[in-house]
Amino acid sequence: MSDLYHLLMRLSDINKEYDIIIAGGGVTGAGIFYEAVQKGYRVLLLEAKDYAWGTSSRSSKMVHGGLRYLKQGKFLLTKTAVKERERLLKQYPGLVMPLKFIMPVFGHYGPSKASMKIGLSIYSFMAREKQHESFSRSEVIKKIPGIRQKNLISAVGFKDAQVDDARLVLRLIFEGCFLGGTALNYTKVIGIQRNRKGRLAAVSAMDEESLSSVEIKTKVLINATGASAEALHPFPMKKSHIRPLRGSHLIFPKSIFPLDRVISFIHPKDLRPVFLFPWEGSILLGTTDVDHDQDMKMEPFVTMKEADYLMEGLKHILPDFDLSLNDCISSIAGVRPVLSKKKKEASRESREHVVYKDKGLITVTGGKLTTFRRLANDALKAAKPYLPKPVSTNFKEKITAQPVDEISHQIPKGIEKRLSGRYGALGYEIIRQYDEELFCPIENTKSLWVEIPYAAEHENIGHLSDLLLRRVRVGLLLPKGGINLLDRIETLCRPYLSWDNKKWDKEKKAYIKLWKTCYGPPRKKEP
Known part of the structure; x- marks a missing residue:
């Protein structure tokens, strides 16, 4: 075997x-x-x-210490999260990646510069190294073009991390x-x-x-x-009881507003933190925090009310930035399981x-x-x-594979790191299949064409949506869910998926319907 x-x-x-x-x-x-x-x-x-x-495929993609939990007095939760963040960065390079944050400070609302400095000092102490910095008003204006300048005082910067969940x-x-x-x-x-x-x-x-x-x-x-x-x-x-809370994100092409860090800001409506951040060659805006009143058996979707809320926050922080829902290419909504002992505001649970x-x-x-x-x-x-007494095991050598030298030297180090991060030791199975044509990005995403047939062969694909929304994320990162690529994807996967023509036709139609209903821009979901 x-x-x-x-x-x-x-x-x-x-x-x-x-x-x-x-x-x-x-x-x-x-x-x-x-x-x-x-x-x-x-x-x-x-x-x-x-x-x-x-x-777990619809989160904010952040591996973070939970800075906002310090405000709630959750010091142990924050300390644990900071420690786990550092462990994940070391254990999964190429999958869990460091990420910079910048949070503007305004004089009329949101946390003060002094309170942010205190919180970030505690944050850095927990990480055992200084992980924050301050920016003057003029520096903030340069780093965030188009930022609201009225009542802008300064900004703070800090470090966390990001993952393909x-x-x-x-x-x-x-x-x-x-x-x-x-x-x-x-x-x-x-x-x-x-x-x-x-x-x-x-x-x-x-x-x-x-x-x-x-x-x-x-x-x-x-x-x-x-x-x-x-x-x-x-x-x-x-x-x-378990209270299902929905968190939603809008996804935009990175070309609209190139970012090298997360812009963290406070929404003026309810003083919740909202983020605009780069991920996999795109820009995400999120998240909401509302009671999930949709059918739990169906895939959740972003409502127009949530989309309007997110766009309202973005318009406040970047008033001159010409961005609308017409620029949105896709959306995701996830349902968080939160244990609720009494009815509180969703964000306070x-x-x-x-x-x-x-x-x-x-x-x-x-x-x-x-x-x-x-x-x-x-x-x-x-x-x-x-439980019975476990079997004594030593798995370290088994999960540490080495690349094939004569092949790996042809592959850029960034791609090798990405594949080994996303697939672990099994990533070298992909590297061994090196083909110059397949080791190209899928359009303007960071996903490679070679990942498509690999997933079809090895990763239990039950439906086309499994492949395009979770094994690779092109269904979220490309306009219209990448439906223009479905014929080539079929050609690459046919040797590994035992689907006949009827099954392929059914899967394509089901994927397109699902994408339009639950992953497309919100304006397309509600009349």
Whole structure:
């Protein structure tokens, strides 16, 4: 059995007993999966839709210490996040990248320069190095052309980091499979069975495509299904529940307003932080923080009200900047699972995670992308009483692959770093397929054509949307979702996907409809 075999298994192929089963293939579930496999447990991850289908492909892409949580007195949360940010920067170069921020300070609203300096000094202390600086009014005007000058005093700059959130999830899952774990997408946990003592004994799972189901023995099910967690395991404390909050972003071409750093500003309407930032050759504007009142079973979308809110904030900070929704090329909306004990303003709800358990059924929810490893370890700690002694393992050499020298010297170092960051040791499988034509960018994005057939062959593509919205992100980064490229994409993928002409036609139509409904500019979604 090859090391890549575990990436392509289906429900009928798997073992019928595991130490741990994880429901949910977002960053929390992926983090638990990777950590559990490394500890030597027999682990199965089941995702009802596609890996990173939910919030973990629709976040603000930031790996940050949570500067705003200092204002709320969440010092431990901030300290933990800063420590995890530094760890991720070291562990995933080429995937988690350092990013500069600049935040203008105004005299009539928002935080003062003094309070920002105090907060950033604490931030730097937690990172064990100075990571902030100050800019004079004239420097700010030069760095941010078109910025509102009325009541502008100065600005502060600081450092955080950025990630392709979906690729982080995929790397955790596929490297976990490479090390011996098993993961299935489009496979849903539909029930649990308990023994006479009430302890978890088995899980029922169903293949969403064939509708076939199996029963799998396990003493531990970790529920990491995010905003849907209570469907599997209701929260045990009265007057507490998971509150789904939607965060939305608008995406613009970078050519409209080239940025080398994040512009962080306070929205004048509700004094919430909003960001304008570069990502993957585009510019993102976000995020909102509103109750998610759409159907939880459907893909979320950005409403016109949210779009107007974001554009209002941008117009305030850059009053002379000629940008409108007509320039928007796409949008994304994600739903955050926040544990709510009492009704507060959405932005004031705690982002800390919570773990609760019931005789082998462990649920973890809440938290931040940056601290996913802490969530994973807390979930595994809660599961420990039900687990056998793990197998002693040493995976370090197995996941450290070396490039083929005669091939890698032909590839620019930036591309090699990007591929190894996004795919880990498996990235060298792509490098070994070096082809000058395929190692070119897909139009004006940073994605390479070679990533398309690689994903089709190795990364469990169930639908065309999996490929274009999560394996590579061209569906978000190109006008009209890149539909002009679908024929070439079909040609590259046909050797690896067993789709006939009818299936390809169906997938193309479904992708175009989905993009227009949930990922296109908001003006196209509402009459």
